[in-house]
């Protein structure tokens with residue numbers, strides 16, 4: 001019997017996850033069905049119970065249900081615990097549900113695939129919401145020289161720096177405090193670009209050969225990446241590779257086979273423009 005998987009979200013119509021997993025199945029010959037499901041707000045638990053009772057093997061979970069999924073899981077991986085959010089649920093053979101978070105490792109793997117190094121680099125993360133919390137552990141596992149978290153609401157950046165200080169050299173500041181500092185890798189994890197906004201960043205923030213990454217993606221370059229280009233960034237990337245990377249980690253967790261991500265990113269990009 002074909003194993004069934006799904007992505008739960010609200011809204012969900014725009015989700016590329018079914019297309020990504022279809023590509024992975026074509027590549028690997030795995031027999032699985034993957035659908036998207038619009039779940040009404042407040043009904044995550046009922047929807048997940050029904051899905052697993054029906055024989056479902058695993059779920060991806062997107063906005064706004066990552067905290068519901070965190071609470072739903074019977075056990076959490078260490079990285080999901082650190083992230084405080086779950087985007088991946090796995091039904092184990094004993095019937096229990098494991099909650100994992102593959103967003104951060106998806107982003108770091110995307111950077112590594114592009115030949116970006118984080119080890120021994122000065123890294124700046126913009127934002128201090130759920131998206132940034134989700135990537136902190138995988139970013140710190142690459143052992144950057146130092147990691148700075150800058151946020152409009154400084155207290156949220158300070159809280160993250162406290163929560164992750166045991167994993168590396170992490171500091172917090174406001175956007176104003178960035179003046180005079182230089183970074184090798186800058187990652188935008190604010191939701192500002194969703195609204196066509198840019199955090200107020202000083203000029204000369206980029207060290208020579210700097211790389212800039214936006215967790216958001218779109219057919220057009222994001223506001224942040226356009227800014228980074230004017231600042232002379234050496235390398236630029238949006239979050240499409242992060243999306244495919246988190247899906248690849250999900251596929252691996254469910255099927256124990258690692259799919260190729262690069263052809264899938266290329267194909268999705270081709271369809272977007």
Ligand code: ATR
Nearest residue numbers: 127128129130131132152153156190191192197199
């Ligand atoms: P997500 O789950 O996408 O991380 P979130 O938890 O609401 O969403 O966090 C959004 C992040 O984007 C926050 O860091 C937010 O800054 P505040 O903590 O000060 O609210 C940041 N953000 C949103 N709009 C912004 C803007 N116009 N300029 C700068 N930062 C912005």
